[in-house]
Amino acid sequence: MLKKQILAGLAFVAAALSVTAAGADQPVPWQTRFQAPGSDMMAQITWFEAYTLWFIIPITLLVLGLLVWVMIRFRESANPVPSRTSHNSLIEVIWTVGPVVILLAIALPSFQILTEQLAPAEEPEITLKATGYQWYWGFEYQDGDEPLSFEAVLLKDGDRAGLGKEDKAVYPRLLAVDNEIVVPVDTMVRVLVTAADVIHAFAVPSFGVKVDAIPGRMNETWFKAQKEGLYYGQCSELCGKDHAFMPLAVRVVSRDQYDAWKSAAKTDISGANRALMAAIYGDRKVANAALAATAAN
DSSP states (O other): OHHHHHHHHHHHHHHHHHHHHHTEEOOOTTOOSOOOOSBHHHHHHHHHHHHHHHHHHHHHHHHHHHHHHHHHHTSTTTOSSOOOOOOOHHHHHHHHHHHHHHHHHHHHHHHHHHHHHHSOSSOOSEEEEEEEETTEEEEEEOSSSSOEEEEEOBOOGGGHHHHTOOOTTTSOTTTOBSSOEEEETTOOEEEEEEESSSOEEEEEGGGTEEEEEOBTOOEEEEEOBOSOEEEEEEEOSOOSTTGGGOEEEEEEEOHHHHHHHHHHHTTOHHHHHHHHHHHHHOOHHHHHHHHHHHHHO
8 A cells, every 4th residue: 555655656746747847837736835936926926925924824823822821821720710900001002013013014015916916017919808608718819910719628538639638747637628828928918808608717827817707897817927838727716517627728938939820820720739739849749640630621
């Protein structure tokens, strides 16, 4: 039994390393912290989470210690005559001034992050419209003279070979899709989010992005990916029986790769995706799949 657990642990580590090497960021078993940040905004959010722990953990331990001390020191057997003290000026000052100082220390950096989230310093180069459906996503690139639109559906096991996505470490079950969003690295992307039926939510943890998709309403968010790779997200609002099967994926590539992909995707999204994967991974199998798809068309 112990040997099996050790082997399972080694397999998990190997899978995690292979995912990192392939540039795919996704949740892992027993994860307790955020996914690795893929943008400066997520890096700030990760820093702020660690920063607040320097306040939360000591306060939690202090309250726990006080509770234990009170239960032991002032239990009935040890303190048969209870104190009738009703006021202490020093304690009143401490528990008033202390929390105010702590809240200010937390509020000031949080306001700075919120301001940057709501009012980014850069103008977007790419505008992407994301529409949630039961239970898939529709995407439309609205920059340029010819809008590019496609749908992203959960990748089925039977379609993996044809799409060149058989590596489950890079294209995990329940997270991989047939068509990823493709954006260039170091580029401001504005995302207009809505829904066609019920409330959904567009969320990509590595970018610090999560916004509701509401029918009849257009919400807006943005991200600027700072390293190339494949990043996974999901619908994060309970939207019906197949809510758990509504992932999305963002592939961040170089500017030249993005331009080539977008030009080809306007006429053949599947072929453009295969050609892009072949260019990224240098994978002969993916390249052969692209040639076979082109010949079939």
